[in-house]
Amino acid sequence: MKIKEVSEKYSIPADTLRYWERVGAIPRVNRDEAGYRDYDKESLDWIEFAQCMRHAGVSVEYLVEYLQLFKQGDKTLQARKDLLDEQLETIYKKKIEIDRTYTIIKDKVQHYEQYFENNSKK
Known part of the structure; x- marks a missing residue:
């Protein structure tokens, strides 16, 4: 799934998805042959988790810490x-x-x- 589709599916701006990936709030997303982000089920699960936590008021810094531990x-x-x-x-x-x-x-x-x-x- 491409970033535009993910953005629409979860109502999250593409810039936010890129930011979350850049700072480490979600894992790096696989890229296709052309270099475009290609979100798989695991990537989508992390996005759902991050979105849920953000809606609850959890900081991006917390998500980064959690992901670092997960890795x-x-x-x-x-x-x-x-x-x-x-x-x-x-x-x-x-x-x-x-x-x-x-x-x-x-x-x-x-x-x-x-x-x-x-x-x-x-």
């Missing part, structure tokens, strides 16, 4: 798990705050809906 093989399994545990805790705290914010805004909306309902009867 070192099984001897880094515990270190990778520890990094993921740390991110899971951070994301969980964000989720709690988002849930709290959602509840507050939902209550406000219901307050306005009641107000409009009560005042439309007059």
Whole structure:
């Protein structure tokens, strides 16, 4: 799959894909005979992982660190798990705050809906 197709499939700008590859947030992508990036299933899996993590607010630096550990093989399994545990805790705290914010805004909306309902009867 070429970069344009990947960009469209994941709604990620091609420049972002190139950047992630350049800084090491995703592994180097294979090239075809003409030198164009040719994304395979493994490349797409890394992109999905990176996109998921970025949506959760995880830094590019974290992705680089994770990939560096991954490249070192099984001897880094515990270190990778520890990094993921740390991110899971951070994301969980964000989720709690988002849930709290959602509840507050939902209550406000219901307050306005009641107000409009009560005042439309007059």
